[in-house]
Amino acid sequence: MFVTRTVFVIQDANVTVVGAGPVGLALAAELALAGVSVQVLERLPEPDRAMKAQSINMTTAGALDRRGLLPAAEKVQRETLGRMGPVVEGKSPSDTRITGHFAGMAVDADLVDWDDPDFVAHTAAAGARVVPQPELVALLTEHVTRLGVPVHRGVEVTSLEDTGDGVLIGTTAGSVRTDWLVGCDGGHSAVRRLAGIEFPGEAPELTGIQAVVDTAGDLPLTNGWTWTPRGTYRYGPQPGRVAIVEFDHPPADRSTPITLDEVQTRLRRVTGLDITLTALRGTPTRWTDNTRQAASYRKGRVLLAGDAAHVHPPFGGQGLNLGYGDAVNLGWKLGAVIAGWAPEGLLDTYDAERRPIGQWVLDWTRGQIGVLRPDVKSGALREIVADLLGTRDGATYAVKQLAGVTQRVDLPGNHPLVGRYVPDLWLRDGSRLVDHGHSGGFLLLDRTPDGAFARIAEPWAGRVTTVTDEPATPAGVLVRPDGVVVWATDSTDIAGLEDTLRRWAGI
Template identity: 70%
Template sequence: MIVVGAGPVGLALAAELALGGVSVRVLERRDSPDPAMRAQSINVPTAEALDRRGLLPALERIQRETLGVAGFRFTGHFAGMPLDPGLVDWADPELAAHTAVEGARMIPQPRLEELLAGHAERLGVHVRRGVEVTALEDTGSGVVVGTNTGSLRAGWVVGCDGGHSTVRRLAGIPFPGTDPEITGYQAVVDMADPEKLADGWSWSPQGVYRYGPQPGRVATVEFDGGPADRSAPVTLADVQSSLRRVSGTDVTLTGLRAAPTRWSDNTRQAATYRSGRVFLAGDAAHVHPPFGGQGLNLGVGDAVNLGWKLAAVASGRAREALLDTYDAERRPVGAWVLDWTRAQIGVLRGDPKSGALRGVLADLLGTRDGTTYAVKQIAGVTQRVSLPGAHPWTGRYVPDVLLSDGTRLSDHAHEGGFLLLDRTAGAVFGELAAGRARVVRDDGAGVAGALVRPDGVVVWASDTTDPVGLEPALRQWAGSDLLSYR
């Protein structure tokens, strides 16, 4: 198995493949990790995916080091309009069901990448740096990958190599969407006169800027038709010039504390996430404006969805038809994120019509219902997969489940594989799932049973001891001979 790209998505995918018992090589064209400033937070599904692999303590430590506090309720913003945590209905069932990771959300992308690199390495994943893919041939029984260091062969290849994906281009997969109209910069800087900038988000006819919340953090947005060369190095002068234009001040920047980034609202989604034995994940499959770090989270969701499926098929434990569910399940989530970020670009514009729309949205987001809705969307707790079954858990990421022995259900998922929660007196569910899922017996109160995929999606649940529907779910997802990974 070859994964192209050693960013967070590629590393997360490689780790899931390794948990599935598959030998995987990661090819990365860069000689060292990218230090550029990117996403500053992760959503609930991403945090829970890492929690299921035993990484929650490390995430909590990173948040404490980042913020200086342990507890923090992340809300975010919509088009620069902050969402007031005091207006959120934290007792909303969809929010209240996912609180175990609330101390592990403010995770800067470089720290997340470092964490995932260590996780993958412990699982035996080897990352080859300085290797650039130059050719790709799907032979029908495998893939020949040409690189600057020679040719490699693999059964399957996954492109996690970013918005300018070489894998996507060589596979001939179209990338339709909308062209950019903005140029954005993000940086952490030293400045001589910070008093010239207003805290938070500020609008002007020239664009939008944000100062804070971390000391020295600045971001700008200009509606200038998009950058002429997004790949060109970003200099201190670039950031200062943009900040001066949109703020209308002569603020002076004196240094960069972190590698700055340039971005746009180029918004595209691959026509298919799979072509034969070649797959796309992360920015290789979809690009959009970076508001709220949605791209990072969307990519990690791709990785954990595809990882266990591809491992099961590659090792002969499941039929290839299982792989068709990857595009079917992840494409709708990707399309939603594209529209969610596109909408924010429309609201950010400095023209009178967009300003009026921003005022209407500000009123809506100033209500309890409006803020709660937006926070749930940003947090990712409303995401679901369309699956048969009437139980409210079916198709959703498994909520926090505290067991009578003091552990949580996620504590039993560190080694991957399917989990079956069984709270029946006679272990009725566990007998059916023997050899196909790791059975977690519990005598606590709550849902009687739930079958959870390796990616955290519940494919069957029941409030009674009646096992109706469990066997079909086991056959469809776990397969008669698909054993738990460890």
């Protein structure tokens, strides 16, 4: 039952985001930029330092770039690489282009065709960025703080009631009302459960752990992933960092603390070596291959984003990137509905556009489990995949998928840019189109000699930033606040621009 006791935080927030992980913070920032009031409730009193994502791909780097945050992320990368050992044997970390891996099979950066137009189009796609999750969360916390978003820590959401025109939220610190509630509260989402949203998928079959360890002497392990008849393990790239995967069964309780003894036992079992560990450093993590996607990303006034909407094994590093994409897709749409210039139906496009990308990620990680199993058939399949990844086409294909450069939203329009994330469009003044979008909103590039596109967009002046440039190709591009191109042309023909503005930027 809902309790109407203490009111502990602002009551009039348009949106309450549950969870101050990377997705909740990214979403809160987008909502603040859209001009709505937003607060974040987070059950942990301090930010989580657990070892999870180590890097971000093009889709996340591109989103940070569009808000002017990429230089800060690159500073984190330089500092992190400075602390790391070689990622690739014989190369210093700063000389290494980070590509990623498929089921532990690292993709050789020297094989990748970096001149492929998809890579050339996106500077932010030039290899993954090494940005550990805690550092990304710190960067985003600073960002939302600058935008004036309150992050209330030590507050756990325990109940919710959708009243049709808002949501009553019960928390460990009292109760509060909000117009909209977004659960960014991770894979075990309380919001998803309390809202009664189904979470269909497959039960887990493995247990993985990741830890940084100290040892009695040098660890007799080589950098990278190794397969044994009892499972698989990875050593490096940081000194002492190990990941161990056993396929015997999932953990009875994922939240059971990981002890030094457990790491040593698992490492001995999988490697078959008599390894002695002396200490655990940092906060180790335990994971499974639980693979599920919410039946709906929205139910009434409650929405889901990030791990709350989908979970999958962490192989190939996709989860954070997928969730970040949810956040930037949802933020401006929810902001537009609250501001009243878009109908509520705009929110339907959130599920429609993000679900297929989520399904793809789930399949990409399912495929890796199939290759990783320690049985003889999976071993044979692994050999074949390794051969393919060892080719120029195979390596380029894999890195494109990992980077997300081929991601596309299914939108009407014949121009090849439509539905894609906006590429780096350099202007004559030396800036790029995305440099003009740091405060959110739509971007219109007008390269007609007489400003024909800019004139069409005048009624949308408050929502659309028009950037004029000298004639070049493409001649015109309209970009949504989430970076997706919704209209583009190589001619000076205005056809379709006004309709597209009405469709996405309101009336």
